[in-house]
Each structure stands twice: as C-alpha cells, then as structure tokens.
Amino acid sequence: MSIVHVSEKELYAKLEKCIAGERVLIDREGDRFSARIQHARGMDATVIPEKQLGNSGKSSNDINSITVPYETIWELEIKGVVYSRLAE
Numbered sequence: 001m002s003i004v005h006v007s008e009k010e011l012y013a014k015l016e017k018c019i020a021g022e023r024v025l026i027d028r029e030g031d032r033f034s035a036r037i038q039h040a041r042g043m044d045a046t047v048i049p050e051k052q053l054g055n056s057g058k059s060s061n062d063i064n065s066i067t068v069p070y071e072t073i074w075e076l077e078i079k080g081v082v083y084s085r086l087a088e
Contacts, residue, residue: 003082011085012070015040018078023050025075026068044069
C-alpha cells in the first residue's frame with residue numbers, strides 16, 4: 001500500500017469521484033475512525049463506520065449511516081493507494 005500526500009482541494013476532487021465502499025479516515029473533534037463510503041456528494045459524504053460493520057451480522061443496508069462534511073475526512077483509500085490530506 002502506498003501513501004500519496006495531497007492538498008485538501010485534491011482530496012475533495014477524489015471524494016467527488018469515488019464509489020461506494022471506499023475507505024476513509026475521519027477526524028471529528030479528535031475522535032478518529034475508519035468508515036466506508038455509501039455516497040459522496042457536494043461537500044459531504046454518507047458513511048458507515050467500520051466498527052459498526054465489523055460488529056454486526058446485518059447487511060450494510062440495515063446499519064445506520066452518518067453524514068460527515070469533507071473537511072473531517074483526512075484520508076481516502078482507493079485500490080490500495082491512500083490519499084492523505086496535508087495539514088494546511
């Protein structure tokens with residue numbers, strides 16, 4: 001797995017094009033967690049925290065998702081490449 005450092009603008013552009021299932025790292029007020037994207041649009045994404053997926057026998061359609069603004073997303077993993085946002 002390789003890591004590519006990108007600007008906030010570059011990460012947002014990649015988020016706009018990503019598909020369901022991509023992994024993201026979210027930081028909400030110091031609470032960091034991994035999640036899988038259900039849908040990305042505009043300037044926010046609907047995600048399912050991976051912890052909920054791992055602890056559930058339910059399908060992803062039966063698990064509650066959350067909506068997070070792009071500014072809380074610090075990493076996006078696509079096909080083994082992690083795009084990591086540079087702190088600005």
